[in-house]
Amino acid sequence: MCNQVVMEVYKKASIKAWAEADKPREKLILKGKASLSDAELLAILLGSGNREENAVDLSKRILGEYGNNLNALSKRSLKQLVAFKGIGEAKAVAIVAALELGQRRLIEPGTQQPKIESSRMVFNLMRPLIGTLGYEEFWILLLDTSNTVIHRQNLSKGGLTGTLVDVRILFKIALEHHAVAVILCHNHPSGQVIPSETDLRITKKIQQAGLLLDIVVLDHLIVTEKAYYSFADQNLM
Template sequence: MTTYSENNSSIKNWNEDDRPREKLATKGRSSLSDAELLAIIMGSGSRNESAVELAKRILKSANNNWNELAKYSITDLCLFKGIGEAKAISIITALEIGRRRNTQDVLERKKISSSNDAAIILQQQIGDLPNEEFWIMYLNQGNRIIKTEQISRGGITQTSVDVRLIFKRSLELMATGIILSHNHPSGNLVPSVADKSITQKIKEGALLLDIQVLDHVIVSQKNYFSFADEGLI
């Protein structure tokens, strides 16, 4: 059992296994108790009480119910030793964010069913840029967009691509499929030898990670070229 002295109530002074921030980073948000989550919001406890112990006491007063705690005012929270106005405001702010989240609908991720679906989105991102940029569209198992991000930015005629960054980000986002894309500022959509080479390189690497390269879409301001449509992938 860990004990806390007057000088170690701040989370940063705790043993590593007792730090909720580190626990969240290494084990995920669901591994934290309600008290640990509240402790992170507060940042520290009082001289004689750790942030987690203080959080437990506050939650207990609200019957361990976030909805009850959300009714507390700044004055109510400041009645607890170790809670000043700044901490009280932080707690109220976090709970208000949660309340607003509950009133909003979950945004439906757009599904990509064809090269045209992808091209419309990608043209809006990079179709009219004066320099080449390489982007990746990360998709889930239902071919819905998780995220669309820039991987690299180059000059007027070419851009370099670090394949490792693509796979690293794919794993972070748990993507099962990706669509490669870059723009041709010249308007000439014919893929170069380098375009074909990098596509093949990424496709081969993706197979080892069970990630499917669905397409490579080259875009200009008005048109696009799809490797999948042309049987090149």
Template sequence: MEDYQKRSIRQWAIEDRPREKLIQKGIGSLSNAELLAILIGSGSQKESAVDLSRKILHDAHNNLNELGKATIESLQKGYHGVGEAKAITIVAALELGRRRQLSSPVERPQIRKSEDVFALMHPTLADLPHEEFWILILNQANKVINRFNTSKGGIAGTVIDVRLIMEKALYQHASSLILCHNHPSGNRKPSQADISITKKLTEAGKILDIQVLDHLIVAENHYFSFADEGMM
């Protein structure tokens, strides 16, 4: 069998190529050398990017902290096939990893009651002269992992695309959703259209095992909660 070391990565089996392996099997399946190979992109005529990465890691005692001490100059001078651009990429990636370790986790707001939703969305919706419909995506702990504006309308209403909302919810691994929109008129009472879209999204969520917990209507400094009113 021909040795992979003598062949370019493009000649490898698809499942063995670092980028394709990442896509097919997930980032956790890649070794440090394979991850480094993705960063540098290519090796030299004598060795593949993966073999070059193995050599770089070997010289750093297979320790990423040691590799983090490498300079652009030492990488360029120490390895055939590592030019300035590749050396900069390696140094920048390791610095980014160091800064990640120093960063604090993002504090995600947790929704326990309708007042929490109102406090979160009131600054965004209260003073708008037109309607906007927003979706809050929650994880299993009822923490907001994302929120997005799904539509903007006029004074009297906005158009909602159920398929688009559920597509985004699935993509972001939502455990549950909260719907929220505003009434520029200041009237908290839900319209028939509000009731209808709530039912549609709730039914769609049941099929996909994504619970719609509430629908809040923000009207100036007040709000209406479908859940509080027993309408969910």
């Protein structure tokens, strides 16, 4: 019973009172970043907690509120984050910035551009970029003769249920990059991957325009956080 009380006091104590090897910053230095839990990494960003909680406990509470899911946390607004006791605007901004950097790292192209061999590869490439958005975005992937991605670009941003696409701008960009093929991608914030009538119409329109310019529209993917729909896989191209 006594040991339990001691542990509770230790748990609530300021991180400064912890053993050196247990402090998140020192632990990272001594053991490396992989040794830290999500809560400990978040605690380093926060720097401090509140009167009732140290930074680690506060971090655990924040993560617990979103099912210990970093993707869910990354969707929270500044207003939602500052609602936590001990989180001011500066700390909220630090959290948002860190999670955004992590997201951008996932989508940043490497030195070697990927060669597209399946719809799954397109999904893996685009899911970190648009899969978790709360609104629709329409993107194109431009490919060369070997199906290697030479460029990708956002064409439009929309609302919860749709986004507009200017076919002329799409093919202007494709011609500027000397693309021989294009893959269309957009997300459904609802999580549903079934194409709408609008999705079907715009795909057909773009495909027909591509025929005139000798640019092949290989596929159109509807992307969500956990799944995707490929027009080509469904024989709709």
